[in-house]
Amino acid sequence: MASEETPLLVGVPDIAEPEPHVPMNHDHIYSRFTPWRKRGILTLVSCSGLIPFFVSGTFIPAISQIASDLSTTPEMVSLTISLSIFGAAIGSMAMATYSGFYGRRPIYLASLPFFCLGSYQIAVAQNIYSLIAWRFVQSVGISGGMSLGAGVIGDIYGLEERGFAMGVFYGVSLLGPAIAPVTGGIATHYSSWRMLQWAFLICGLALLMSMALWLPETSHPGSLGVEKTFDQDRSEPRFTLLRRKWGWVWLNPFSSLGLLRSPNLMLVMLAGTAILLTDFVLLVPLAYTIGAKYGITNEALIGAVFIPCGLGNVVGAPLAGFISDRVVHAYRSKRRGEWYPEDRLRTTLIGAATCAPLSVLLVGATVTYVPGRTGLLMCLGLLFLNGIGVDLVLCPSAAYNVDVVHTRSAEIMAANNGSRALLISLLVPLILPSITHFGVLATNAAAALIAWTGLALLALTIRYGEELRGWKDVGYSTVDSN
Incomplete structure (x- = not known):
């Protein structure tokens, strides 16, 4: 019978008195922290996940003001966005890798000062080159928010409660895209883009202090690389062991990408990319589609149009997590306690089949054929539906990734998010040219078809999950280690 046991569930001996490892009860792993302590930890990591989305979302409305202030072109300022995406991808994978060696807490505490320094600079x-360099540093400093947060959730929440916790995490994190554009537009219009950066510095310092005071190390005892190194070298003198435990070790930051050799994980990543693309097709050209159709030209009002999609994210993420936990529990009971990991993905089928593709398709039709206030209200409702639909796919998929490679949860999140961001960055530049040449309806219809392709990939993974896992074992957490 399959279970979520891993070879990492062992006790850690005191370094002063080395003793053989004693196996730790599996249930005890998830009861180390009280429910209230878990909620506090979840709040901290969710705030860390919120900040990168908020920083990137508020930067876009300020592009023209930054270009004027620094005597450069909007194209040069836009270059910082591409470099920040690159920095976030690299930083996320590096932090996920090192968090598996040193622990979640040290990586949080080491990375947040770079975010604060970048925000200050x-x-x-005073010039565009300084802005580009420090925007890269800022992005790297906060890039671990999503991958480390998912890793922490995998550390402290068990199988049948992990989905809801992941949903809360995603809901708070995706609040950033909901409120960032309008916040950035208002702040830029009534104050200055520099004031936003001072605010980010204050937020970064507050989060750093909160992490230092209240975030414990959540990694499972005996699972960290430094602990395994200690186990192998326990014959050496105590001082040498301590020095080695806290010394720097060079690791390959891209090693997490090797997890995508798994057909299951690769298919889920591609499916999530296909669904997430509908979000970008709706939001990236929003000023030229919904804005142009319904006469919305004010930057703050354009930012406000983003809000329904963000609210859909906030509602959809916890809902998706809750449903996925219930689905896992129901199917596990149906199979008399046997756990089939792909059962969690059944929750994604609703969003992939209806909410995400139909919302993007109907927005295209509405913008093309429905004028006036009626058309605008329909578009706002469909944006809300899209936010729910995207989360119905991404949230259970994230929990599934943590379920099946539980020992490398932060790394699989980094590999998944980084690869998805790379694919999206290649597709986004095609959206506006497609709308210009083929129209809104044709472009949105193509996005809907791609989303339905994602549905097929998810259905394939659910149907043949066990067989696909047999093709390539990347260290699945589905077989009892004993």
Whole structure:
């Protein structure tokens, strides 16, 4: 019978008195922290996941003001967005890798000062080159928010409660895209883009202090690389062991990408990319589609149009997590306690089949054929539906990734998010040219077809999950280690 047991569930001996490892009860792993302590930890990591989305979302409305202030072109300022995406992808994978060696807490505490330093230097930047360099540093400093947060959730929440916790995490994190554009537009219009950076510096310092005071190390006892190194070297003198435990070790930051050799994980990543693309097709050209159709030209109002999609994310993520937990429990009971990991993905089928593709398709039709206030209200409702639909796919998929490679949860999240971001970055530049040449309806219809392709990939993974896992074992957490 399959179970979520891993070879990492062992006790850690005191370094002063080395003793053989004693196996730790599996249930005890998830009861180390009280429910209230878990909620506090979840709040901290969710805030860390919120900040990168908020920073990137508020930057876009300020592009023209930054270009004017620094005597450069909007195209040069836009270059910082591409470099920040690159920095976030690299940083996320590196932090996920090192968190598996040193622990979640040290990586949080080491990375957040770079975010604060980057925010300060951007606030006082006097030329575009300084802005580009420090925007990269800022992005790297906060890039671990999603991957480390997912890793922490996998550390402290068991199988049948992990989906809801992941949903809350995603819901808070995706609040950033909901409120960032309008916040950035208002702040830029009534104050300055530099004031936003000062605000980010304050937020970064507050989060750093909160992490230092209240975030414990959540990694499972005996699972960290430094602990395994200690186990192998326990014959050496105590001072040498301590020095080695806290010494720097060079690791391959891209090693997490090897997890995508798994057909299951690769298919889920591609499916999530296909569904997430509908979000970008709706939001990236919003000023030229919904804005142009219904006469919305004010930057703050354009930012406000983003809100329904963000609210859909906030509602959809916890809902998706809750449903996926219930589905896992129901199917596990039906199979008399046997766990089939792909059962969690059944929750994604609703969003992939209806909400995400139909919302993008109907927005295209509405913008093309429905004028006036009626058309605008329909579009706002469909944006809300899209936010729910995207989360019905991404949230259970994230929990599934943590379920099946539980020992490398932060790394699989980094590999998944980084690869998805790369694919999206290649597709996004095609959206506006497609709308210009083929129209809104044709472009949105193509996005809907791609989303339905994602549905097929998810259905394939659910149907043949066990067989696909047999093709390539990347260290699945589905077989009892004993």
